[in-house]
Amino acid sequence: MHILLPGPTPVPNAVEQAMLTAMTDHRGALFEEVQTRVVEKLAAVFGAPSGQHVAIFPASGTGGLEAAVQNLLAPGDRVLAVETGLFGRRFSEIAEAHGIIVDRLEIPWGQAFDTADVLSRLEGFAYRAVLLTHNETSTGVLNPVADVAAALKRAGSTILVLVDSISGVPSIPLTLEDGIDVVIAASQKGFMCPPGLTMLGFSDRGRDAVLAKRPGRFYFDCTPYLKGRLPYTPAISLWYGLDAALTLLAEEGEEARYARHRQLRDIVRAYATAGGLTPLVADEVASPTVTALQLPATLNPSQWRKALAARGLQISGGLGPWHDTVVRIGHVGYLDVADLWAGLALMAPELPHPNAALEAALQASFRHQ
Ligand SMILES: Cc1ncc(COP(=O)(O)O)c(C=O)c1O
Numbered sequence: 001m002h003i004l005l006p007g008p009t010p011v012p013n014a015v016e017q018a019m020l021t022a023m024t025d026h027r028g029a030l031f032e033e034v035q036t037r038v039v040e041k042l043a044a045v046f047g048a049p050s051g052q053h054v055a056i057f058p059a060s061g062t063g064g065l066e067a068a069v070q071n072l073l074a075p076g077d078r079v080l081a082v083e084t085g086l087f088g089r090r091f092s093e094i095a096e097a098h099g100i101i102v103d104r105l106e107i108p109w110g111q112a113f114d115t116a117d118v119l120s121r122l123e124g125f126a127y128r129a130v131l132l133t134h135n136e137t138s139t140g141v142l143n144p145v146a147d148v149a150a151a152l153k154r155a156g157s158t159i160l161v162l163v164d165s166i167s168g169v170p171s172i173p174l175t176l177e178d179g180i181d182v183v184i185a186a187s188q189k190g191f192m193c194p195p196g197l198t199m200l201g202f203s204d205r206g207r208d209a210v211l212a213k214r215p216g217r218f219y220f221d222c223t224p225y226l227k228g229r230l231p232y233t234p235a236i237s238l239w240y241g242l243d244a245a246l247t248l249l250a251e252e253g254e255e256a257r258y259a260r261h262r263q264l265r266d267i268v269r270a271y272a273t274a275g276g277l278t279p280l281v282a283d284e285v286a287s288p289t290v291t292a293l294q295l296p297a298t299l300n301p302s303q304w305r306k307a308l309a310a311r312g313l314q315i316s317g318g319l320g321p322w323h324d325t326v327v328r329i330g331h332v333g334y335l336d337v338a339d340l341w342a343g344l345a346l347m348a349p350e351l352p353h354p355n356a357a358l359e360a361a362l363q364a365s366f367r368h369q
Contacts, residue, residue: 054202
């Protein structure tokens with residue numbers, strides 16, 4: 001089966017092999033080495049000052065969002081949540097579930113937020129934090145989170161910046177150094193591992209905020225992790241996998257990784273447009289990791305996805321208001337141009353203009369070389 005999903009994503013053989021490593025005492029010397037290595041490598045990916053700014057929990061990304069809320073916010077705090085789709089809304093809902101007062105800035109589906117708009121909405125209230133989504137996976141929009149964070153930092157603002165980058169980092173540039181206080185990631189997207197780990201990276205200010213003990217957390221308390229301890233049994237096999245994946249990411253290098261994801265996006269968009277499918281997001285804000293495509297009236301998304309699966313290809317459906325007319329193609333993680341082409345070939349028969357789609361994809365495949 002070929003998968004072009006925005007998570008889970010293909011897992012490299014080296015990661016699979018690493019996950020077969022025999023169990024060991026997670027409080028023993030061997031695992032301590034793995035722990036140190038993994039948090040240091042992750043800190044480098046996040047642009048965090050050190051491994052003592054990283055926490056890793058056995059949970060999917062949603063658990064990481066909840067951990068960020070529990071560790072940096074407390075009931076009664078007021079935040080601005082910028083929602084550009086389903087996952088932005090989830091971040092708000094988690095905060096509300098924890099007694100946070102959430103003011104929402106709702107952006108129409110398919111659009112990115114505007115930095116000046118967010119900054120002006122932050123004026124006037126004593127906000128504790130702003131909740132942002134880096135890469136909105138439900139729409140395929142890339143948001144200028146670094147611009148908001150950098151502007152707040154320049155202005156000396158005390159507002160904490162919480163960023164969901166679950167489908168962004170490490171495939172799309174993002175660093176805590178831009179003024180982000182916590183970035184939330186998950187293992188099953190650009191990190192090329194199976195689902196099951198959520199990873200949080202903190203700035204110095206974010207770490208200090210965690211350590212200034214506030215009520216309302218237990219399992220997801222990041223404090224011990226930020227002091228180098230693992231209070232509960234870690235998902236040992238996934239840690240081994242993540243260790244191997246981080247080595248592969250470092251070997252490829254970040255610039256090559258970012259360029260690869262941009263190229264995959266450009267190929268998909270050229271293919272879709274020429275083939276008669278409509279990208280729902282403008283070029284300037286199009287995500288490098290996932291593309292939402294409006295189908296022609298003749299093509300039903302769920303029937304088409306079933307037909308593709310029978311042919312050996314899985315793509316994702318539309319979410320929320322886009323459920324009945326949209327598909328999403330993921331191009332993130334352990335995927336190169338040849339892998340993408342297998343999917344493009346399998347999708348071509350039902351496109352209104354299959355030959356034009358393949359020709360455009362061919363052009364886009366060589367344009368980047
Ligand atoms: C941007 C974003 N936020 C949150 C989530 C939720 O992550 P999970 O399904 O791992 O809990 C996802 C998953 O696709 C996502 O893409």
